[in-house]
Amino acid sequence: MKKLLHLSFLMLATVAIIASCEEHPGNPGDFSVKCTLELNPVMRSLKGVEYPLTQIRRIDSTFRYFYIEEDTIKYENGEPILDDSGNLIVSEDTIYYFSDITAQFTEYEVVVLPWEMDTFEIMFKSNARWAANTPVTNSRTESTWYYNYNSSTSGGGDGCVSFRTKSNTTGRMRGIEAVQEIYTRDSTVMARLHFTQAYKPIE
Amino acid sequence: MKKILFPILCCLMALPTLAQITVSGTVFDEYNETVPQAIVRLKNYPQTGVATDLNGRFTLSVPNTKSVLTISYMGYETQEISIGSRRQFRIILRPLNNLMDEAVVVGFATQKKVNLTGAVKTVGDEVFADRPISNALQGLQGTIGGLNITNDAGGALGEQMNINIRGIGSIGDGSNSSPLILIDGMEGDLSTINPSDIESISVLKDGASASIYGSRAPFGVILVTTKRGTKKGVNVNYSANLRLQQPVSVPKMVDSYTYALMVNEAAQNSGYGSGLVGRLDEIRKFQNGELAYATTAQDDLHWWGADNSFGNTDWYDMYLKNSTQSLENNITVSGTKNKFDYYGSVGYLSQTGLFKNADEEYNRLSGNIKLGYQFNKYVKLTINSRIINIDNNKPSSLNDLFYHNLGRRAPTLAVLLPNDEYSRESMIHNITEGGRWDQKTRQFYNQANLVIEPIKNWKIHGEVNSRIERNPFTRDFNPIGVHAPNGEWTYFEVLEGVTARHNISSGDTGYFQVFPDAGEQYNEKAKTKINYFGTNIYTDYNLTVSKKHKFTFLAGEQSEYYHRKIHRDAEYYLVTNPDDEHKTMSIFKNGEWSSLGFFARVNYNFADRYLLEVNARADAASRFPKDQRWGFFPSVSAGWNIAEEPFWKKFYDKGFEYLKIRASYATLGNQNTTSFYPYYQKMLTYPGNAVFDGERATILPMYAAFSTSLTWETIVNTGIGLDFAFLNNRLTGSFDWYQRTTKDMVGPANALSALYGASAPRTNNAELRTRGWEVELGWRDRIGKNFSYSISGTLSDYQTEITKYDSPDNNIYSWYKGKKYGEIWGYEVVGIAKSDAEMSSYLAQHSQSAIGDRWGGGDLMYRDQNNDGAVNAGSSTLDDHGDLRIIGNTTPRFAYSFTLTAQWKWIDLRAYFQGIGKRDYFFNTATFFGMVAPYQRSLFTEHLDYFRYAGSELGANYEDPYYPRIRADQNNIQTSDRYLQKAGYLRLKNLQIGFNLPKKNPNSKFIKKARLYISAENLLTWTKLRLFDPEAIKANVTDYDGGAGKTYPQYRTYSMGVEIQL
Incomplete structure (x- = not known):
């Protein structure tokens, strides 16, 4: 009989404990997934012309961080050295250290774009948020000739950077290259493309 | 002649003694136990018989093989057995069919269950016994198929449950379809009566059963019978239980750093500012304990709040107790x-609430006295008085708006200010100092019932019923504030986030809708007086003609008068302004209704085989x-008890003792209009938009x-139905199918010209139909002498459809012909776009600009159902x-329950499961989606399962995210199938689990019964519903409908109690 009594209590206690433990889900986010950004090796224009993108270098580099270490300057006997005002003199050292994050930088050969006005698309695959800021192509000596679309300056996942060019009727190659960078938001993958534009031949 | 006759008679009488056959056997009961002292006789020779011995054995001599044995034993059916060629017998006795005698309370009478022709179900007090419930409705929930008791609004003290019988009967557009609840024949409140006073509850589900109550009961009746003295001598019963209650399904907020990252990401995705990004550093430092306070001074008069504080608080943890206690004594x-x-x-029930600092209290004191006196064999008088006093007290600010604000509280908000006061955002001041809400319910029931039986089988009943209610109510809002950084006292609103307002609602109760201003002192006092008086005078006569033809005649009248008086006053002023004039609001509402009905009923019963019941009722109602x-x-109903047919005898003997088919048809009127005077012209005042002297002017719009x-x-x-009981009543069950059509339903008339300035009146121009079915099954048995068990269950379903409605435009979000009650219109989701490119490609073919802009990877692609190149709702x-379609229905379907009981010697176990098989719900709230607007945020750990690319600070989650x-x-957050909740x-x-004191014990002279039990309520829940408790998904709309997840939490109760009978 005692066994039965104990069993009853045990059963109720077990159910009560199970019932009392309310599970809340944790964060399903996977921190081990690395960002990727892979450019399609061929860029196309709306006119259907293909432009191969050729890598000239690829660098893997480790992120380096730093912090500033402050210390009181002391005599050999351990006494702090005071300045003229009687305050402690504090030294500052910048300490650099490497993180476990490795970033990948890929640079491509300069692509010479035709002199005619056209629109181009750089396709890529990605699993991350990315940005493709508009390159600075103007200066005091040359007006802007390369425009990329607002909608393609940032995004997420597989994407496309679209840009268009003005006609180059200056009679010379563009003096300043358009450097288009496409990089993941955490800056672990970056592609750098260089563009210049041919000029309209003089008839 | 005598000389001849005498020897013949002697020979005949001596026949048995001349027998040459000896038979023997053993008699068993239904549990295979031997039956001693059973009488075994020779049929037609009653003087020839023996009693079985202690082992149930007998031996008897019979004259020949054609002899017949009769075996009888008290409480069991007498059996007859032909001898034939057998000499050894194993006889199993069958208990008497108690079902035949089981009485069921019906309108103005009791009937044998087997003779019922309507759909009536009765439950006893076992459904309430030793359960830690606070009202009878909680105990009834799920026990009777077709009796739908639902609670969507959580577990606040005194929370009302929704109740209907066989589903929706009215769309509530001018009338209601609540069942009539009668306590000992008088209309009463099932949520206030002490459950331990209830002896039984009968539910008259179909129209034919309820029709005797006429227009007061078109949607069924719940007949409550309270206990009375039945045992000789003085019987004292004491029961007490202590309850421990825990909140369940309480969300877990994300920590403040995660919160900030999520808010920032949402802002970025939607193109709104930068969220909390500027405070990430402080948030991290506060989490690490490097900062003592979670806010700083914004300027001399303000502390930083909202997105500029950097605390880390789970507000549910902060506000909810781990457990609270209650005590009940009867x-x-x-x-x-x-x-x-x-x-x-x-009886006394004392409950406390789940919120810290709130001092919630719900106390119910009830007293009941019932006295009966049989003057002589003709006259009996019963009087009954019941008094109930309920006090429900809580902070005025602890309402739906508070739950809403709690749900959207940012974890970054500061609890304490740098001056060590509670911050205004903590809402602690609102709860502790902001004023109290106190609703008292005082009900006094008086009943007298005189029964005169001038001749046998003729009774005259006279019942006088009265209920007096006095429900005082007070509500205060006190000015609250904190010290500003410069030490100056600053006031803020008790009800956070709403514009100050003082409205008198247009409803019959004249409720004051009040959102006090900062620094306002508000005091409200209301008195509700209800007087109810009713009489039931009726007579019944039972007539039996040549044994087989049984008639019962019933005729009588029922009158009711209800009068309600509400007086509500309020005064308010700003303490910040010493010259502020004290403003007042006052209403005085007087309302009454009365009804008068004459009714008659004839029951005809032929040999317990063919049953017929005809009801007629004429009603008059003041509401028209x-x-x-x-x-x-x-109304008319009929039954055919097949088991009483001669041809069924062979099945009867095999254990199929009861099988009845029923059918019923009834037309009933509904007088339960939502207004007492729906046909009167009303001119109601409203607060207008014009402001004079800082107050909104009262306007008198077009009537x-x-x-x-x-x-x-x-x-x-x-309706049609089937009842059965087989295998010695061990297997019982019933099935019902029904259709209920509400014709001439009250709805809006054709819209009037806008020039008229008022909405169309209510008129009888709509129609609604409900179809459903119910199944009940039960099995009970014993194994040996010491172990008994039972399992019983119910399953029911219904669907309601609008079959007529004057909808000029057939708007899908309003009523229209063919609409299923509760249907949900929404989009179908194709999927989550994995990238901007995928979304762009989809949008190129199916524009979603009607829904929103800035679409990108991670957003939903809604299906373009009509392939018109755009996703929208059309008109x-x-x-x-457009692309909307019906994706679900909120009607709770396939309501079911099952009960398992077992008793072994002095230990008993009862497990009661209740559930809803199918119900769809869509939540477009922040509590479900996390965020629905820049400042509508409720970020819980469940919300972390949203689409994120690699590189996110919260980890990648793009393969198969939920959100x-x-x-x-x-x-x-558009209503869609993907997020439709089951x-x-x-x-x-x-x-x-109960432990009963054995009947034979050293104290049995003094203690007739003692039981110690452990009981738990809402112990385990299985559901696919995310985030919320399935019984806390919708707030009751009073001042503010917070919606799902913004309700008082549902709770789990552990209870230990004792019951002693002296």
Whole structure:
């Protein structure tokens, strides 16, 4: 009989404990997934012309961080050295250290774009948020000739950077290259493309 | 002649003694136990017989093989066995069919269950016994198929449950379809009566059963019978239980750093500012304990709040207790002596709430006394008085708006200010100092019942019923504030986030809708007086003709008068302004209704085989214009008890003892209009938009139109049913199918010209139909002498459809012909776009600009159902609903329950499960999606399962996320099938283990019964519903409808109690 009594209590206690433990889900986010950004090796224009993108270098580099270490300057006997005002003199050292994050930088050969006005698309695959800021192509000596679309300056996942060019009727190659960078938001993958534009031949 | 006859008679009498055959056997009961002292006789020779010995054995000599044995034993059916060629017998006795005698309370009478022709179900007090419930409705929930008791609004103290019988009967557009609840024949409140006073509850589900109550009961009746003294001598019963209650399904907020990252991401995705990004560093430091306070001074007069504080608080943890306690005590004294019977009880329930600092209290004190006196064999008088006093007290600010604000509280908000006061954002001041809300319910029931039986089988009943209610109510809002950084006292609003307002609602109760201003002192006092008086005078006569033809005649009248008086006053002023004039609001509402009904019923019973019941009732109701007041409502029902047919005998002997088919048809009127005076012209005042002297001016708009032809809604009930009991009543069950049509349902008339300035009146121009079915099954048995068990269950379903409605545009979000009650219109989701490119490609073919902009990877792609190149809702009408389709229905379907009981010697176990098989729900709230607007945020750990790319600070989650990317707008929260929730559930409502004092014990002279039990309520829940408790998904709309997840939490209760009978 005692066994039965104990069993009853045990059963109720077990159910009560199970019932009392309310599970809340944790964060399903996977921190081990690395960002990727892979450019399609061929860029196309709306006119259907293909432009191969050729890598000239690829660098893997480790992120380096730093912090500033402050210390009181002391005599050999351990006494702090005071300045003229009687305050402690504090030294500052910048300490650099490497993180476990490795970033990948890929640079491509300069692509010479035709002199005619056209629109181009750089396709890529990605699993991350990315940005493709508009390159600075103007200066005091040359007006802007390369425009990329607002909608393609940032995004997420597989994407496309679209840009268009003005006609180059200056009679010379563009003096300043358009450097288009496409990089993941955490800056672990970056592609750098260089563009210049041919000029309209003089008839 | 005598000389000849005498020897012949002697020979005949001596026949048995001349027998040459000896038979023997053993008699068993239904549990295979031997039966001693059973009488075994020779048929037609009653003087020849023996009794079985202690082992149930017998031996008897019979004259020949054609002899027949009869075996009888008290409480068991007498059996007959032909001898034939057998000499050894194993005889199993079958217990008497108690079902044949089981009485069921029906309208103005009791009937044998086997003779019922209507759909009536009775439950006893076992459904309430030793359960830690606070009202009888909680105990009834799920116990009877077709009796739908639901609670969507959580577990606040005194929370009301929704109740209907066999589903929706009215769309509530001017009338209601609540069942009539009668306590000992008088209309009463099932949520206030002490459950321990209830002896049984009968539910009259179909129209034919309820029709005797006429227009007061078109949607069924719940008949509550309270206990009375039945046992001789003085019987004292004491029970007490202590309860421990825990909140369940409480969300877990994300920590403040995660919160900030999510808010920032949502802002970025939706194009709103930068969220909390500027405070990430402080948030991290506060989490690490490097900062003592979570806010700083914004300027001399303000502390930083909202997105500029950097605390880390889970506000649910902060506010909710881990557990709270309640105590219930009941004592009853009952008995009979000579011609006198009595029953008296006192019960006290004291409950506390789940919120810290709130001092919530719910106390119910109830007393009941019932005295009966049999003057002589002709006259009996019973009087019954019951008094109930309920006090529900809580902070005025602890309402739906508070739950809403709690749900959207940012974890970054500071609890303490740098001056060590509680911050205004903590809402602690609101709860502790902001004023109290106190609702008292005082009900005093008095009943007298005189029964005169001038001749046998003829009874005259006279019942006088009265209920007096006095429900005082007070509500205060006190000015609250904190010290500003410069030390100056600053006031803020008790009800956070709403504009100050003082409105008198247009409803019959004249409720004051008040959102006090900062620094306002508000005091409100209301008195509600209700007087109810009713009489039931009726007579019944039972007539039996040549044994087989049984008639019962019933005729009588029922009158009711209800009067309600509400007086509500309020005064308010700003303490910040010493010259502020004290403003007042006052209403005085007087309302009454009355009804008068004459009824008659004839029951005909042929040999317990063919059953017929005819009801007729004529009703008059004050709620209609004079020329529309009277209505006549007939009903008929019939039953065929197949088991009583001669041809069924062979099945009967095999254990199929009871099988009955029923059918019923009834038309009933519904007088339960939501207004007491729906046909009167009303001119109601409203606060207008013009402001004079800083106050909104009261305006008197165009009077509401009214219909002079408004009359009864007619409810047509049709149903068929089947009842059975097999295998010595161990297997019992019933099945019912029904259809109920509400004709001439009250709805809006054709819209009037806008020039008129008022809405169309209510008129009888709509129609609604409900179809459903119910199944009940039960099995009970014993194994050996010491172990008994039972399992029983119910399953029911219904669907309601609008079959007529005057909808000029067939708007899908309003009523229209063909609409299923509760249907949900929404989009279908194709999927989550994995990238901007995929979304762009989809949008190129199916524009979603009607829903939102800034679409991208991680957002939802809604299906373009009509392939018109754009996803939209069209004009939201039946003819043009764009890409919307019906994706679900909120009606709780396939309601079921099952009960398991077992008893072994002195230990008993009861497990009661209740559930809803199917219910859809869509939540477009922040509590479900996390964010729905820049400042509508409720970020819980469940919300972390949203679409994120690699590189996110919260980790990648793009393969198979539940939620789309987080946004602060409406793009991804459109009603859609992907996020339609399955709100069905199965819940272990009650589990209890009882230990009973053995009947034979050293104290049995003094203690008749003692039971110690452990009981738990809402112990386990199985549901696919995310985030919320399936019984806390919708707030009751009073001042503010917070919606799902913004309700008082549901709770789990552990209880230990004792029951002693002296």
